[in-house]
Amino acid sequence: MRNLVTLTSAAAVLAASLALPAQAATAAPQWAACPAGKGVDPRQECATLKVPMDYSDPGGPMISLAISRIRTAQPGTRRGVLLIIPGGPGSPGLNRPSVQVAKLPQAVLDRFDVVGFDPRGVGQSSPVSCGLEPRDLDLTRLKPYPDADGGIAANAAWSRRIAEACARNGGPLIRHISTRNEARDIDAIRRALGEKKLSYWGVSYGTYAGAVYATMFPERTDRVILDSNDDPDPRKVARQWLANYAVGVEDRFPDFAAWAAARDGDYGLGADAGAVRRIFLELAARLDREPLTWKGANPPLLTGNLLRETMLNVLYSDAGFPVLAGLMKAARTGAELPPANTPPEAAMQNTAAHAGATMCNDVEWPDSISRHERQVKRNREEFPLTAGMPVNLGPCAYWPYKPAERPVKVGSRGPANVMLIQNLRDPSTPYSGALKMREAFGQRARMVSVDSGGHGVYLANGNACGDRAVTGFLTGGHLPRHDQSC
Template sequence: MVDPRQECATVRVPMDYGAPGGDRIELAVSRIRTAKAGARRGVLLLIPGGPGGSGINRPSSYVSRLPVELLDRYDLVGFDPRGVGRSTPVSCRLAGDDIAPAHLYPWPAPDGDIAGNVERARRIAETCGRDGGELLRHISTRNEARDIDRIRRALGEERISYWGVSYGTYAGAVYATMFPERTDRVVLDSSGDPNPRRVARGWAANYGVGVEDRFPDFAAWAAARHTEYGLGADATAVRETFLRLAAGLDRQPLPWPGANPPRLTGNVLRSTMLPALYSDADFPRLAGLMRAAMASGPLPSLPAPPEPVQQNTTAVAIGTLCNDVEWPDSVRAHQRDVDRDRLAHPLTAGMPVNIFPCAFWPHPPAERTTRITPRGPSNVLLVNNLRDPSTPHSGALRMRRAFGDRARMVSVDSGGHGAYLANGNACGDRTVTAFLVDGTRPAHDVLCGT
């Protein structure tokens, strides 16, 4: 629900910052002003994840969750990044099967073969290159950083504070690198490895690590509810049940009327597992699906976004990932990587290192990938759960090293994707709130225990 205090506006920016006098696009921006103008410090920009996530209604989503002392200090500002939602949108007009949730990640065939993934990746790249339009070529993290700076200018702010989550941490890190003098207080929540040679590709690869870090939390939860779900009496048994069930569905899928695709395969189960590990609140969804599959149905219905939203999100995600960095195109090398990763990380079955459409992207990156460095003010606070399935703690530590003394790291002994006011703990929340409210930043990296 949109809070009645939320105001909306548009900011016009160049489609191509290399040709600033050319075509313009619109960015949809929203704001909820602080109710205590006398205590106001500035704005807190809420940078969404994805890439491809909408942020226009984030002020309404967070105004009831953020601490009062923080709301007293900042106007909350949200936006839809270029190409997304209510900003000038893009779409590749992909076939429905290519935007099926189970196909958004390149799950190999049951025997590990990637020939089908290669065909799909090539088709998606060719379709986006043909039907995505001119804007798709100018969707990148560096351009999002430039857009953020145009939003800052439109708001009349000399400097800007922001809270980026997931991919939003990379956009925030790139902004802090390109416009360090324009940053005030920076919170990067659930960061990926910013290695400029492996941006995007490295994030995908880290799913193998992150899921292995996080799955034991789900397994322990399910084992404690063995009488309800029947997945195993201890965590080891639950893991074995998942692997056995996925392998069985690889061999003999179950019909799943109304789903896309309309059958439950091993890879559909695996693709359902990924978002279910983002929060403990989603554990029952995964456990319920496993229980139903073990009984051969009926299978529960799963909500899915409308097709236009899925088309839009997919196009922006692909455009960002492919335009940000060069991807290797060797099919043979990808097959070798998949073969190794299936053994090292059986829960994700080789998907994280498989081939993506970017291997066949028709447009080379227009700019070099940004290298995050220690140059700039020491005003960055990173927060990350120890058991994050998407942005594992090991990757966040690499972001910490890239920033050097510009940053401090708050490691939270918790699981899930997103730490501050989400899946973290009171210690981590207090530390982030103190930093945003009065600038108190730990002198050293800290570990917030349970």
């Protein structure tokens, strides 16, 4: 069986490399100063590449990829490129070099040009939009929270509207946004930069895109960092990522509860972690029945589901704990609620379209309403903090296009050059899912497990042990002999 799997994986990699124009010539980028903007480092340069919209039709329509770089100040020690693969799906990455050069150790900056890009369909890279109605950009629909009673009829109606709007307004590119095509775009960037091999740092969804690249093009990888790892299950892909929110929030909420309990005198949310959890669940249930007016939200109401969604986002970083605690205190005491921080509509339109296209084009999703109703009921009972959202149905149940290709099965064929770094208590990409990524890579990878909470590890939460491990691998190139704990 092991030999059969190895041969099958090898055949899949060969097909991915040969069936599509992976070796096609890509014009060298014409670099120029990036448009000035908040946080843009003056050293950052920008360029545009042309790549096929459909890689099976290389002579057909082309799309634009926006890329950026900050070159090493030490060309004599330069090793190559460190590409930053953004998360999401749907997050822009063009200005990530400006952000990360302020954090990366000098030893890394001496060895690499730091390169960023907006993935196809995002930001400055031929952006897509489904032209959604404002009501359909409600954060508690974009993540499919059931109604207060657990019903999902409203989710089904919303999901149909989104799928129909994307088919009507998304244009031809909407069919060709997928993780496989992002991996091919990454290889086009490598070729355009004249690099034989590519080092990269993928975060969140970027770990899956990076894992797919390392599987499709293993011999073109140099030093690979995958940070906050998705479960790469090829049968479910993003459906499993959504389901993992239930586990991740349960893993992470105790950190917030302990923090709030230690400040009971300030917030009045309970003197111990168990009390904070009970108060959160009671407040969410009350807001299910009696929402409060919340300026800046869409719609302008603090519902139980919007409290749950706020909680999930706050758990990404300890820095957000005061936001959730303050909101809960105000909602419980009748004080004026702090203004909601809702993303701009244009950004939400782009993110929703790209995320939906990626998730729906990567793999088929079940469309049985009765099945989802059963799943939601069980999930609400087992994981009450997320109230059934992680297993609910969404637009992919009604997506008008079939996936053009099967999902990539991440595998162990290729050089041992992959370092996974993972928080033990991550609300979005939980440790249990990261272990599946580690298993999929086999001896190609080592994992550094960090005893910390939140989403994002390297240079994100002050864990010196984890940071040293990643920096040492980037600068020295040697994986540890064994997985490590920090």
